[in-house]
């Protein structure tokens with residue numbers, strides 16, 4: 001038996017296929033509004049999106065623009081582009097994600113989904129996947145205070161799920177910021193998955209305790225049967 005009673009799982013790149021959808025949405029936002037042009041080329045913005053994957057998007061746009069108002073404009077353009085891609089079916093469950101979430105919950109482990117998107121975008125993504133009843137809870141930065149790399153999302157998941165302590169929490173994600181947020185929250189497991197943005201070296205350098213090909217490996221990692 002495992003001591004883990006809470007699994008906090010990232011969305012894009014961890015449980016949901018990314019396939020460049022987030023990066024593409026940054027590029028589309030670049031084309032839609034000049035406020036991002038001061039940062040550099042379209043490719044430069046795209047590369048920055050990849051490097052900062054997992055962070056709160058409004059924070060990232062704050063770094064790409066020179067004022068809060070411009071960050072809001074860029075974020076809205078990003079959200080519209082992403083919503084259009086989601087509506088066209090661009091995001092799908094990653095292999096084994098649904099089965100893993102179901103397996104964990106059947107074992108008495110609460111499952112909370114986290115993201116760097118706004119609530120509106122997170123809700124649209126969950127609706128498009130038909131995941132409304134699949135998980136215990138879904139949290140975005142606005143629900144928690146600060147987004148990743150801060151620990152707030154994980155600690156909010158712990159409080160909201162009435163989990164006993166951080167020693168009972170597993171956090172899984174595909175980015176360096178997911179691993180930082182996990183270790184800063186004191187999670188027993190900071191599981192880096194290779195199904196998304198960042199490689200093993202970067203995940204380990206930021207505190208990954210375990211590396212898996214994808215979330216489908218989590219039940220075995222926890223010693224759950226079947």
Ligand SMILES: [Mg+2]
Pocket residue numbers: 010011012013014053054173174175196
């Ligand atoms: Mg991710």
